[in-house]
Amino acid sequence: MRTDNLIxxxxxxxxxxxxxxxFTHLHDLGLIEIEVMEQSPYIHENQMHNLERMIRMHHDLEVNPEGIDVVFNLLQKIEHLKKDLMAAQNRLRLYEN
Structure with a gap:
C-alpha cells in the first residue's frame, strides 16, 4: 500500500x-481517522489542521479529549448555523430587491 499523503x-x-x-483516544471519539498499514498507524495529512488545533487545546488550555470532542462538536454546529444564516440572508435579499 502507498503511504502518500499519510503521516x-x-x-x-x-x-x-x-x-x-x-491520538487513539481522539480516534475512539471519532475526532480523527487513523489508518493502519503494515502494523503502523498513520493519519492523513488533510487532518493535520484540526489535529493541531486539538493539540493546542490540550497543551495550552489543558482540555482533555472528551472536552475537545465537545468543543469540536460545538464548532461544527456554529459553522452549520453560519451557513444557514447566510442562506437565509441571501433569500431575504431576493425579496428586498
Missing part, C-alpha cells in the same frame, strides 16, 4: 511530545 502517527507523537494513546 506516521509515531512521528506526530514525538514531534508534539504526546503519547500515542492521546
Amino acid at each position: 506516521l502517527l509515531k512521528t506526530v507523537s514525538s514531534h508534539y511530545q504526546l503519547e500515542l494513546s492521546f
Whole structure:
C-alpha cells in the first residue's frame, strides 16, 4: 500500500511530545481517522489542521479529549448555523430587491 499523503502517527507523537494513546483516544471519539498499514498507524495529512488545533487545546488550555470532542462538536454546529444564516440572508435579499 502507498503511504502518500499519510503521516506516521509515531512521528506526530514525538514531534508534539504526546503519547500515542492521546491520538487513539481522539480516534475512539471519532475526532480523527487513523489508518493502519503494515502494523503502523498513520493519519492523513488533510487532518493535520484540526489535529493541531486539538493539540493546542490540550497543551495550552489543558482540555482533555472528551472536552475537545465537545468543543469540536460545538464548532461544527456554529459553522452549520453560519451557513444557514447566510442562506437565509441571501433569500431575504431576493425579496428586498
